[in-house]
Each structure stands twice: as C-alpha cells, then as structure tokens.
Amino acid sequence: MNIADAFEQLIQGPLPLRFTAYDGSASGPEDAPFGFELKNERGLSYLMTAPGDLGLGRAYVTGDLVVTGVQPGDPYDGLKALQKGLKLRRPSPAELVKILSGLGISHLKPPTPPKEETLPRWRRVIEGVRHSRIRDKEAIHHHYDVSNAFYEYILGPSMTYTCAVFPTEDATLEQAQYYKYDLVAKKLDLKPGMRLLDVGCGWGGMVRHAAEHYGVKALGVTLSREQATWAQEKIKKMGLDHLAEVRHSDYREVTESGFDAVSSIGLTEHIGVRNYKSYFTFLRDRLRPQGRLLNHCITRPHNKHQETGAFIDRYVFPDGELTGSGRIITEAQNVGLEVVHEENFRLHYARTLAGWCKNLQDNWDACVDEVGEGTARVWGLYMAGSRLAFERNEIQLHHVLAVKTDDLGHDDYPWRPTFPMDASYPEA
Structure with missing residues (x-):
C-alpha cells in the first residue's frame, strides 16, 4: 500500500486538495489550488504516532509536511479549504491494521519532537503544579x-x-x-x-x-x-x-x-x-x-x-x-x-x-x-x-x-x- 492510498482510506468523500508523498504516490485533483506534500519518512512517523493536530503540527513545523499554494507566514487559505472540504472517517479495526502494515510498523516509533515543542501537561510537574507561580x-x-x-x-x-x-x-x-x-x-x-x-x-x-x-x-x-x-x-x-x-x-x-x-x-x-x-x-x-x-x-x-x-x-x-x-x-x-x-x-x-x-x-x-x-x-x-x-x-x-x-x-x-x-x- 502506498501513502496516498492509505490517506484516501482515511477520507470521507472526494479529496478537496492535492496530496503527494515522498514515495511518488499522489491523490486528489491535479488542479487543486492547495495541497499537502509529505516530504520524508519522519513526517509520516509524526502523523502516525500523533494523529490529529499535534502530528500535523510537528510535521509542518519541521518542514516535513508542506502546504502548497500558500505562504508559510499565512497558511490561512489552505487551512480554510482543508476545514471546509476534508472529512475524516474512522476505519474499522481490520482496515486500520491493513493501513499500518502497509505503511510499515517501524513508523510507529515516535521521532524526537521539534525543538520548538514544550513538555506535555503531565510532564510539567517538574516546574510545579499547574498555575503555580514557578510554572x-x-x-x-x-x-x-x-x-x-x-x-x-x-x-x-x-x-x-x-x-x-x-x-x-x-x-x-x-x-x-x-x-x-x-x-x-x-x-x-x-x-x-x-x-x-x-x-x-x-x-x-x-x-x-x-x-x-x-x-x-x-x-x-x-x-x-x-x-x-x-x-x-x-x-x-x-x-x-x-x-x-x-x-x-x-x-x-x-x-x-x-x-x-x-x-x-x-x-x-x-x-x-x-x-x-x-x-x-x-x-x-x-x-x-x-x-x-x-x-x-x-x-x-x-x-x-x-x-x-x-x-x-x-x-x-x-x-x-x-x-x-x-x-x-x-x-x-x-x-x-x-x-x-x-x-x-x-x-x-x-x-x-x-x-x-x-x-x-x-x-x-x-x-x-x-x-x-x-x-x-x-x-x-x-x-x-x-x-x-x-x-x-x-x-x-x-x-x-x-x-x-x-x-x-x-x-x-x-x-x-x-x-x-x-x-x-x-x-x-
């Protein structure tokens, strides 16, 4: 299974943007004004190990995931198109196993987060309880x-x-x-x-x-x-x-x-x-x-x-x-x-x-x-x-x-x- 095929299985309805990946696979309309370009394996691992906004954010911050058709200083138009037209679906357990196997179990090992990321809430206890003066x-x-x-x-x-x-x-x-x-x-x-x-x-x-x-x-x-x-x-x-x-x-x-x-x-x-x-x-x-x-x-x-x-x-x-x-x-x-x-x-x-x-x-x-x-x-x-x-x-x-x-x-x-x-x- 290539990356674009896996991506399509997680989407409900037609893709509102162009998706391309480092393995050469692609999906979505070629003339779409905006798109996602997955640059490397680390970006895939970010997406697989932290589904949702955190994984997307990590891949975007490192440049492993590029939003095409927008400027990095203002990706508003791309995000708006994404929110308006992209609907995710929840795969069945069997489908999920197939997707994970196809993409490679090795990608479930979390890469080091970008240096711009701070600790998760549960690890910030070393700085004091939440909303203490020190924290x-x-x-x-x-x-x-x-x-x-x-x-x-x-x-x-x-x-x-x-x-x-x-x-x-x-x-x-x-x-x-x-x-x-x-x-x-x-x-x-x-x-x-x-x-x-x-x-x-x-x-x-x-x-x-x-x-x-x-x-x-x-x-x-x-x-x-x-x-x-x-x-x-x-x-x-x-x-x-x-x-x-x-x-x-x-x-x-x-x-x-x-x-x-x-x-x-x-x-x-x-x-x-x-x-x-x-x-x-x-x-x-x-x-x-x-x-x-x-x-x-x-x-x-x-x-x-x-x-x-x-x-x-x-x-x-x-x-x-x-x-x-x-x-x-x-x-x-x-x-x-x-x-x-x-x-x-x-x-x-x-x-x-x-x-x-x-x-x-x-x-x-x-x-x-x-x-x-x-x-x-x-x-x-x-x-x-x-x-x-x-x-x-x-x-x-x-x-x-x-x-x-x-x-x-x-x-x-x-x-x-x-x-x-x-x-x-x-x-x-």
Whole structure:
C-alpha cells in the first residue's frame, strides 16, 4: 500500500486538495489550488504516532509536511479549504491494521519532537503544579520571551499582542489598536491624576496610552522579563517615566491598593479557571470603592470544561485555559463585583490575526533570521488557525466591565454607557 492510498482510506468523500508523498504516490485533483506534500519518512512517523493536530503540527513545523499554494507566514487559505472540504472517517479495526502494515510498523516509533515543542501537561510537574507561580513564569517565558525584534515584525509599531477593535471597516491595524486602548480608557472613565493598575501588561501599550493621553499614573506588571525591559525603555524614550512604570513581576506580587481602575487585557487566559475566584478577589482588593475593572480575554462560546488542543498547548500557550464569558461574569459577581457591561469582539480578533499574519508574511525572511524557520512556522500556523477559529465561532473575545461598589452599594456609574461613542483613533 502506498501513502496516498492509505490517506484516501482515511477520507470521507472526494479529496478537496492535492496530496503527494515522498514515495511518488499522489491523490486528489491535479488542479487543486492547495495541497499537502509529505516530504520524508519522519513526517509520516509524526502523523502516525500523533494523529490529529499535534502530528500535523510537528510535521509542518519541521518542514516535513508542506502546504502548497500558500505562504508559510499565512497558511490561512489552505487551512480554510482543508476545514471546509476534508472529512475524516474512522476505519474499522481490520482496515486500520491493513493501513499500518502497509505503511510499515517501524513508523510507529515516535521521532524526537521539534525543538520548538514544550513538555506535555503531565510532564510539567517538574516546574510545579499547574498555575503555580514557578510554572506560570516558565509558561510565559516559553511564549513571550522569544524575541522583541520578532514581535516588532509581527505586531507592528503598537507592540500590542491582544485583540484590536476596528472602529470602521477600513481602519488599519494600528488605528484599531489605538481605538482599543482608548475604548478601555473610556470604559474605565480614566481622568488626569487617577491611578491605573494594568495586570499582564505585555509591552506596556495600555500603560503608555493611559499616561500619555489621560494623564494617569499607571503601573503595569508582566511575567516576561523581555517585555518589561522593552516597555521601560519605550516609556523613558517617550518621556513618560514620571507617570508610567512596568515591572517584571507576577501580578499577585503587587502590594499597592486604592487604584481608581484596573485593566486586565489578555491575562485571564493564563491563570487557570480554578483560580478565577482568587484572581478577581485580588483585583477587587486593589481597587478603591467605586473603582472599575475591565477584563479583556479570549473565551469559548460555552461554559463547559474543554482542554486546549495539544498543538496550542505544547507550541503556543502552555497551560492556557479558556471558558465562556458566563463563567467569568459569575466569578466576578461571586466576589462582590458589580458587572455593568459586557460585549463580544470575536470578529475583531479574526481581523487582528489577519493583520499579524500579513506582517509575518511581509517580514518572513527577517523573522526566520531572528528566531529560526521552525518558530516562524509555528506562528504562521497558530495565527492562521486561530483566525479560522474566531470566524467559525469556536472561540470569542469578551470585555467584561465591573465596579467595586462602596458600602452603600453606590457605583458612580452613569445611567447609560457613553464610551462607545467617544473613543478615538488617529487618522491615517
């Protein structure tokens, strides 16, 4: 049995793409705009020993499996065609034995995973229990301490690695990131002289925006040393160091309190669902009475338990966990916060990822020189796949705005929210 014959036996219906393999076999329409090209035996072993997204990811990252018809920086079109037209079937035990025998039992010996892959969940116990401070620090280091220069190529001048909010159909990515920060500032009702705490601050985009445009004294914290170093240098260069500070620190190490506002933009995904109670309690206790909290995070379209896929967990966000906005609202309410507004920016994140993929594709050679082709491939695959997931409503992005009421229940919140109408962004 050749490889293409085995591949066809696992597919239901006609192939939507061209499949070719190193043994010379092929299947699928010759004029298909996209295809899979299996380059060598190691790639076959990856696919056979880890069926599903992990095996495909390993083969793709190493270059053993090539998606033809797309650029490695943005394989979105190929993935979309694959998801739309490729339907797998489950072979019978007899068929499976025949396929395995035909391809060679020797391919069931797992090859060494690519160097970009981190340990599986069950082996990370050497770094501490899940979401301990030590293990969280290592997880953040794996993803965010890749290279500041690499992130500059992908994210653009804003250095913002969270969902943008597009005010108009033709807004640029930079305008949308500015608008997002300004929308958060308006939701928090920031004014000159206020104090803002931004947890999981990344490269300090919210901290800088609040200080520069609202005269706010802003403190940001991040577990990534690379992010903190870059942010502090940028703050000093902008002449904002009298107002803004970014610390290399776990958010749980912040001792100050009495903040007028707290923003959490892209942190909740990393803390673990079972830790939501302590997370919201900690943030509540940092606020003054009538202070506001804005929680911005990726969510699922449901509130059921669902583990992150193997590829994302081992290559992108180790120990990351998602749940629905309902669970987030519930946990915030259960610690006494009053939730006053919520909205979903799902399609805005799909468009944000499209912009990041374009940046990666446009700067592909420089990115490969900076971090290596394997890491660059991981990013292209993960961002294009995530874009599809947002478009298909498999994941979402929610803002949850809450207030710490005073002892009499006063929240100082207006009768109707005004922030969507007066957030701003620079003209092109």
